[in-house]
Amino acid sequence: MHTARCIAAVLATAFSVTALTAAAQDSKPQVAPPGEAKAPKTRALEAGAKLLQRSAPLAKFDVYLNGFHPMKDHPEMQVEAHHFCKQVNEDFAQCTLFDGNTTGANLNGIEYIISEKLFNTLPEEERRFWHPHNGEILSGQLVAPGIPDTAEHELMKKKMNSYGKTWHVWNTGANGKSGDSLPLGPVMLAWSFNRDGEMLPNLQEERDTRLKIKTAEKRKKRADLVKLAKPQSGVDDLKGKFGRASHDIPGVTDSRAGGAQPAR
Template sequence: MINFRKLQYSALGVSMLTLVGCTGMGEARSNVEAPGESVGAKARLLEAGASAMQTDEPPSRLEIYLVGFHPLKQEPVHQFEAHHFCDQVNEDFLQCALYDGNSGDAKLNGIEYIISEELFERLPEEEKQYWHPHNGEILSGQLVAPNLPQAAEHELMKSKINSYGKTWHTWDTAQTNSAEASLPLGEPSLAWSFNRDGEANPGLIEERDEDMNIDTAERRRARQDLVPLAKPQSGVDALHGEFPRPTSPIPGVEAKP
């Protein structure tokens, strides 16, 4: 799923053949089933023709796969497991399509743009309120790149330290008990990031780890060498005090004055 040349992993001085110890991978299925008739033979034929004759260049560039979590900024206890399929446009800009899983039935439920600290600092102050910090997701071990060799995943996370994301969820696929979840209804919702331990709903991270054979605690331990690279970020305290549970600081995650 990842283009190592694009991310300049050649700087590691090792080839994919010599990288061992992957980060875990498992199937994550969609929570919802959209209403409608099953796809018929005619539609399948048209789809096959389109696949053979039309371009798929934009989605074919979604080569980086990340899995993390998003609380909604206006309703922080409403939280998503977010599967990101991303295109590294350049060294400072990543664009991602968000799904509620990684299987064939996954539903497209949002978008995220990820920019470097340098690009964030150029934004107008009014615009910055829409961009969440990423150091908490990375240093906590919550954001992972499934099935990558550990050295490659580590380099990827290092490249995203001090970055920011702007995320809109367009489909509330987390509401599995709501009839309204079967279609993408209503306005899009601005999502945020976890920046303190205890902000994630009980079981959210643990369920992801069990389903996908991921060890968040181990990822966190492996990234402690990234802590000195982390700078104070805007938005770290945007949701502080908005959760019904005690929370505690993540070492290395600091709010920008």
């Protein structure tokens, strides 16, 4: 009981936006939307709104996660995603996605995260939109920059066997490729990397250097979570779609292996 209270205290402190911003390195966006600079009147209106209006729906979006997404229909389109999340209850979280972690970052997507319990209530047709998270966690890809290792480990433990439904609405650039200056085209359903070798290696290396993260070390420290991993839906949906050799991640298996074909 004492341990649980200590972890809760660490999490409460570590998940403050101030603590996270101070510890994590800046990740600046690659594109800026076109338009005139803010006029003095616009800035005055913003200042007045800040004083007089409420922003209650934005409160508690204070858990910062960093990970990677391939687009399900375009696996070679891969992006780093900065998640700012609100844990609504033990089974449901909602996140806003940005292309950076500075004040100039562009909002480029949303993600909903649900527990295995809620996922099991979904009809089969709906499940094809939800990607599994065990590969992201056990590989060390998914991180919570700036918080103590103990708190991050507890957070990842709580997210084991969970699922995410993610839509990217703006291609703001990745892998050295320029993005669109405005949100163009249809929304894109994002997926997760479930095997080593699927992600373009420069993506992770560049992130690790910038945020001062050692993914390989995080992977080792999460080895104790493998025993918690259950087979998940969607692990094999992009198997063989990346055009290069890939290898299984221990503990990451598809619940339909040997059975039905992946949902499309």
